Amino acid sequence: MITTNSEVKAKFLRGFSDKTRLQILESLRESEKTVSQIVETLKGNQSNISQHLACLKGCGIIIGRQEGKYIYYSLRNEEIKQLLDLMQSVFVNVELEVAACEKNDELDCCQSNKEDVANESGGR
Amino acid sequence: MITTNSEVKAKFLRGFSDKTRLQILESLRESEKTVSQIVETLKGNQSNISQHLACLKGCGIIIGRQEGKYIYYSLRNEEIKQLLDLMQSVFVNVELEVAACEKNDELDCCQSNKEDVANESGGR
DNA sequence: AATATATATTAGCAAACACTAATGTGATCT
């Protein structure tokens, strides 16, 4: 009888399901940063980063505090950091396991890149 | 120096970022199940569930074993279960925190449902 | 007040996603 609203929970977790957002979170792991620091670190587009930050904030994963013209973003709390750590370690193990046990050496979620894979058959 | 390939990691985590998939995972938490058992539990569409199972399997989150004409799916390992647990508890706390500290009582990730929210102002 | 800096917001677009209905495949049973 766990059953929280799966829809809202999915929205929360969607915050972690993007490459750029994961990079942002990783860069915030050590310390809070301003938007421009993040943009510089990731060598990303300002607008793009800003949107991802809004996403992460909306998901409750990070918080922002204003200081003059800067806005410092940081992970919401210690728990989020723990979650990131566990995600990381579980991921690494799964990756190894998948690579070891199956011919498939790349995680392939959902009905994505079918033709892509077919086309670049000579890859890597 | 954490830096795993964020792209692959994002694919892995995307497995958790959908309502239906979360429900499937929740139903697998207790014990392995056949596709039809899951379909019945979630009162879902067979094709849809089957696709989500393929997704979860591709992400390395679940595994399947065949037994006669049935295929039993289960969580890949204990770690995945732990991750689900932590996701759950972090989510619940964040949800409470967000609900308590801000006027916004619903997590709203990314640039989604702006007009929806505006329209159904009398919702819930 | 004018300008510069830091960040957010908007619009537009292509790609990815989730869903349904229909069809395919493989195992079991008669």
Added chain:
DNA sequence: AGATCACATTAGTGTTTGCTAATATATATT
């Protein structure tokens, strides 16, 4: 062999997402 059951796959469609470029807002500086 033919029918049935369990599951997977394909095709089609509308929605959501992530990106870029352009514009807006707010704070700071001169």
